[in-house]
Amino acid sequence: MKPARFEYTAPRTVPEALAALADTGRDVRVLAGGQSLLLEMRLQRLRPDLLVDINRIAGLDRLGVDDGMVEVGALVRHEVFDSPWAVPGPLGTLLSLAAPNIAHPPIRALGTMVGSLAWAHPASEWCAIAAALDAVIRLRGPEGAREVPARDWFRGPFETARRPGELLTSVRLPLLGEGTGVGFIEHRRTHFSFAQVGVAAALTVRDGVVVEARIGLANCADRPVRARAAEQALVGAEIGSTLFARAGRVAADQDAAPLAEPYADVEYRRHAIAVLVGRTLRQAAEGARQ
Amino acid sequence: MKITLTVNDEVHPLEVEPRRVLADVLREDCRLTGTHLGCEHGVCGACTVLVDGRAVRSCLMLAVQCDGRSVRTVEGLRGPGGEPHPLQRAFSAEHALQCGFCTPGFLMVAAGALAADPTIGEDPDRVRALVESNICRCTGYEPIRRAIVRGSCPGSVA
Numbered sequence: 001m002k003p004a005r006f007e008y009t010a011p012r013t014v015p016e017a018l019a020a021l022a023d024t025g026r027d028v029r030v031l032a033g034g035q036s037l038l039l040e041m042r043l044q045r046l047r048p049d050l051l052v053d054i055n056r057i058a059g060l061d062r063l064g065v066d067d068g069m070v071e072v073g074a075l076v077r078h079e080v081f082d083s084p085w086a087v088p089g090p091l092g093t094l095l096s097l098a099a100p101n102i103a104h105p106p107i108r109a110l111g112t113m114v115g116s117l118a119w120a121h122p123a124s125e126w127c128a129i130a131a132a133l134d135a136v137i138r139l140r141g142p143e144g145a146r147e148v149p150a151r152d153w154f155r156g157p158f159e160t161a162r163r164p165g166e167l168l169t170s171v172r173l174p175l176l177g178e179g180t181g182v183g184f185i186e187h188r189r190t191h192f193s194f195a196q197v198g199v200a201a202a203l204t205v206r207d208g209v210v211v212e213a214r215i216g217l218a219n220c221a222d223r224p225v226r227a228r229a230a231e232q233a234l235v236g237a238e239i240g241s242t243l244f245a246r247a248g249r250v251a252a253d254q255d256a257a258p259l260a261e262p263y264a265d266v267e268y269r270r271h272a273i274a275v276l277v278g279r280t281l282r283q284a285a286e287g288a289r290q
Numbered sequence: 291m292k293i294t295l296t297v298n299d300e301v302h303p304l305e306v307e308p309r310r311v312l313a314d315v316l317r318e319d320c321r322l323t324g325t326h327l328g329c330e331h332g333v334c335g336a337c338t339v340l341v342d343g344r345a346v347r348s349c350l351m352l353a354v355q356c357d358g359r360s361v362r363t364v365e366g367l368r369g370p371g372g373e374p375h376p377l378q379r380a381f382s383a384e385h386a387l388q389c390g391f392c393t394p395g396f397l398m399v400a401a402g403a404l405a406a407d408p409t410i411g412e413d414p415d416r417v418r419a420l421v422e423s424n425i426c427r428c429t430g431y432e433p434i435r436r437a438i439v440r441g442s443c444p445g446s447v448a
Contacts, residue, residue, distance in 0.1 A: 001330075008291065008308035008354055031355070038311070038350045039332060051308065053355060104423035106338055106345045106399065191422055192333055 003041035010053040014060075014140055017167055020052045022142055024164040030054055032074055033111035035103070036119045060169065063087075069136075069172045074115070078108035078126075090176040090202065090287070091133075097184035098125040098200060104191075117153070118168050120160045123194040123219035125186070127154065131224040132200045132216025135173045141166035154223040180204045181288025183280040186218070187272055189263060195219045196264050197272045199280040203234070205288040210234045213247075215281075220256035220273050227255035230277060239285060248278035293357035297322065298366030306353045313337040313348035316363060324364040324394050328425070335424030338395040338402075339363050345402035364394035367401060377401060380441030381434075388428040395424050400438045411442025 011017040021028055026049035031037060040046040054060060054074060061075040063086065070087050080086050084096035102108055102116075102125055116126040117137055129135070130150040137148045142165045153161050162168065176182065186198035198218030204211050213234040215227035230251035237243055251273060258269035295302045297320050304319050313330075316322045316339070325348060328334035332350040339348045340362040367375035377400055380386070387393045403410050403420050410416050417435050426434060 002311075002314075003309040005307070005309055008352070010354075010357075031352075034352070034355070035332060035347075035350055038352070041309075042311075042330060042349075051352075053352075055355060100419075103332075104335075105403075105420070106335070106347050106423055107332060107350075109344045109346055110351065 001042055001044055003038070004044055004047040006041075006048050007050045008053065009050065010056045012056055012058070014057060014167065014169065017052055017054055017057060018140060018142065018165065020050065021165045021167060023050060026050055028052060030118070030167060032115040032118075033077065035107050035111040036115070036121070054167070062170075065175065068175050070175055071138075071170050071172050072113050073170045074112060074168055076113055078102050078111045078113060078116075079105065081113070082108065087173075088175060089178060090180040090182045091173060093287070094129065094176070094182035094184060094200065094202060097182065098129060098198075101125050101184070101186045101195065101198065114168050114171050117171055118160065118162065120154055120158050120223070121194075122157050122221065122223055123198065124224065125184070125195070125198055125200070125218055127224040128198055128216035128218035129184075129200045130171065130173070130216070131226040132202065132214045133173050133176075134226070135171050137168060138170045138172065139163075139166045140169050145169075147172075150224075151226065157222050159223075176202055177204065179288065180212075181284040181286060183283030183287065185276050185280045185283065187276060196261070197269060197276050199273075199276045201277070201280040201284040203281065203284040203288050205239060205285065208239050210237055210239065210243075213281075215247075215251060215255075215277065217251065217256055217273065217277075220251075220258050220269070222257070222259060225255055225257075227251040227277065229254035234281070244278040244281040244285070245274075247281060248274040248276070251277040291354055293354055295320070295353070295356055296360045298362055304353070308352060308354050310353050311349055312339070312341075312351045312353045312356055312361070315353035316348060316361070322363050322365050326391055326394055328391065328395075333425070334392070335395040335399065336392050338398045338424065340398055340402050340405075343402065343405060345399045362398070362401075364397055367397060375401065375441075377404070377438065377441035380437040384433045384437035384440055386429060386433040386437035392424060392426045396421065396426070396434055396438075399424055400441065404438075404442050408442065411439040414439075 029048040062073040081095040200216040217225040326336040328336035
């Protein structure tokens with residue numbers, strides 16, 4: 001199908017974009033990479049009245065590091081993170097492990113990380129990482145600028161704390177300290193499928209004992225999940241042969257709330273979550289040792 | 291809306307509705323039907339073109355987004371004397387097409403990667419990862435991979 005009719009504007013500045021977004025009586029949508037939005041419009045599941053194309057706003061493509069955080073602007077494309085050197089330290093490694101799981105290169109050339117957070121697909125890799133690291137989403141709107149931590153951001157499938165008229169301008173992610181090991185593993189039916197289960201992990205280990213653990217789950221509930229119960233099971237524990245398998249079981253039973261999908265019922269998905277969390281933690285522990 | 295697209299170095303002043311995707315405008319307004327539309331979902335890759343040198347899905351990009359930008363389609367691969375691009379000769383030499391529907395997309399994704407990094411043909415893993423973005427339903431991917439390797443090594447095409 002072709003998209004339904006809509007009006008289009010391409011503002012040059014954030015205030016101009018906010019003026020266009022202030023038209024809250026109509027369905028107004030932000031066009032950044034458009035790789036989910038235009039697909040939904042083609043399927044006519046979305047029929048916006050007005051598209052605000054932010055691609056011509058200077059400065060939103062900024063990727064910068066300050067204060068131990070990396071700030072990713074609203075126009076930074078997925079493909080930037082294919083390289084582990086785009087962002088310093090273990091965070092750069094984690095993002096580069098996740099990036100190849102996102103669609104394929106021509107989609108990654110246009111799609112954006114911040115767009116993924118705005119779209120809030122439960123299977124999104126970036127959303128799982130944002131949940132794990134408690135990223136901070138920065139917005140500008142009619143009432144000024146504000147920041148929302150990831151724990152308050154995701155409200156359900158495709159639902160976020162974004163208020164009408166607001167524009168996501170960037171996301172801030174904490175740089176992980178040297179010595180932190182990271183892992184990202186995903187399971188899908190085919191290369192083109194969405195993740196049945198995706199797991200992001202960051203582990204800090206001192207003298208064989210886990211001192212910090214962060215685990216994010218993609219498509220393990222109706223929204224991205226930070227696996228806090230599994231993290232608690234890890235912190236303070238000595239790394240041994242069964243620790244990661246036990247943490248995987250905790251994540252599957254206590255943190256995840258998987259929904260049945262075609263080809264993956266709840267029991268199967270809990271099993272896959274337990275296995276993949278264990279596997280991702282082992283990958284992260286290898287990195288922590290090096 | 292009035293827009294200007296530079297397609298294969300030719301300037302096209304156009305009047306387009308915002309809802310029209312780049313692929314439709316290339317085919318219907320610019321009369322460049324070498325860009326094919328398969329799934330129209332961003333999955334199959336038949337509609338891949340280069341916008342400012344980067345391979346993108348022209349079914350998932352609006353023509354109005356490309357106002358003032360440079361687009362290269364499969365018609366723009368040929369050389370100044372009309373000779374085929376080395377990749378096109380390699381696709382022929384390696385029998386990398388049968389029905390040919392997917393070929394423009396494979397050629398453009400390969401041309402974009404090759405322009406960004408002329409050494410891509412030296413790494414089989416990168417060539418394999420490159421063609422994962424496109425679907426061929428008759429030839430199979432092995433001859434396509436061979437063609438990309440052959441087309442990316444200057445002098446290797448007879």
